[in-house]
Amino acid sequence: MGSSNKKRSSQNRWIKDPMAVTWTENYNEPISKFWGLLPESWYFYIRRRDRAEEWKCQPKKWLPPELERHEIALGSLTLFINATVSALLACYISNGGYSTVYYDVADYGWLWFFLQWPVIFIYQDYMTYWMHRIYHIPFLYKHFHKLHHKYKQPTAFSVTAIHPVEAVHIQLMDILPLFTIPTHWFPFYVVALYTYYHGIIDHSGVNFKAYWWQPWQPDAIFHDNHHQYFHVNFAFNISYWDKLHGTYRRKDRVYTEDIFYGKGKRIDEVSVEELKADLEERESENPLAYRDNKMEFKLSNGELKAMKRNYEASLRPRLSDEYAPKMNFHSHSFESNQDEARKKHIGLIVHATAKGDDSPL
Structure with a gap:
């Protein structure tokens, strides 16, 4: 009898334990939410598919059906492991x-x-920024994180379609507050829900924008750019981390899957073919996904020519006014063969992509 009462008492404490109710009795909640994405996907990707220019971050490009099935299968597996x-x-x-x-x-x-x-x-957000950036180091990217970047046009199901090793690694880093500082279960749970919700939004491919009360939160196009251009925009809920560490996307840089470390390459460092491919990617973006409905990273031919002029000016030695009149800035004394080649290279790029001084490239 005493053993029975003790067992019943233990069960009562278990039921009243908020942590147990939150994480254990609701074990299937994350998976239910994952499959709850189907209505959203149906509304945008099926019902409004013919009006993609109104809502899609990359309206001219779609994830192939085989990759859609792949992300659902991988995402379900990874989510099950995380839930376990x-x-x-x-x-x-x-x-x-x-x-x-x-x-x-x-x-x-x-x-x-x-x-x-x-x-x-x-x-959690700053730690995730660094974890994400570390997984973009060539070795870790090629063996783990590249799996997530198969989805260049992400959907809501892409959010958990991550290599299980990486997913558990990030999860274990995110739960450190539960073992290091006094953590009330409720704030931790709500922050986790907020992060998961915006993970879905950021991978949805839909041009959702942050609310006025979220000055820290980037719009969905921010992370969509990350999937489209690979090694840039590593942050999730606070874009300031990228601005702080110089990995925020820049208009005058080119980003590809082969350009690592988040800095991109200057226009004068890429080939004409690479620049043309980059300009095509920029054209595939939806201006409605940006603030004020303006394409933030579109380059005009005039802007490219201005970059050429600025670069040529940067090649000239910085001489004082006292000596400047005596020097010939275009002499071989002050211009290496490499710099001359770069100047010609930029000229070729401008010529190859020209459509008029003010036309977009």
């Missing part, structure tokens, strides 16, 4: 395993309850 890790973690914590999770706000007060929201959010 979460369930095991919930069991461990709920059964007395070490953690810094707490359930009563009074334990640490209301001040810390509210302060931990930005702490958890900023930590």
Whole structure:
């Protein structure tokens, strides 16, 4: 009888444990949400497919059917693995395993309850930025993350279509607050839902834009650019990380799958063929996906010529006014063969892509 009462008491504590209710009894919730994407996909990708220019980030390009099936299969597998890790973690914590999770706000007060929201959010987002960027190092990219970049025109199902090793690695880094700082279960859970929601939005391929109360949140086109141009825009919910570390997409740079480290290449460093391919990619973007409905990264022929002039000017030595009148800036003394070749190269690019001074390239 005593054993039976003890067992019943243990079960009651389990049911009342918010962490157990949140992570264990709702074990299937992430998978249900994943398949709940079907109505959204149907609305845009089937019902409005013939009006893609109104809503799609890349309206002229579509993910092939075989890759659609691939992302659903891989995404389901990876999500199941992540959900399993979460369930095991919930069991461990709920059964007395070490953690810094707490359930009563009074334990640490209301001040810390509210302060931990930005702490958890900023930590997870900045950590994910670096984890994501690390997986774009050539070795890790080719062996793990490249699998996720098979989807150059991502859909909502792409969000979890990641190599399982990478997915679990990121998951384990994101849960560190549960073992390092006092973490109330509710803020952690809400931040996780927010991150997952925007992961879906950012991979949807739909030109969703952040709300006015989300000044930190980039629009969906930001991450769509990442899939289209590969090694750039590594951040997720706070685009400032890319601006801080110089990996934010730049108008005067070319990005391809073979150009690593997030910096791209200057116009004068790429071949005419590479630039033409880049300009075609830019043309495939939807201006409605950008703020003010203007194509942020479109280059005109006039802008390209201006880049040529600026580069030529940068080749000239910076001489003081005292010596400048005596020097010939175009002499071979101040211009290497390599610089001369680059000048001619830019000229070829301008000529090869010219459609008029102000026409878009």
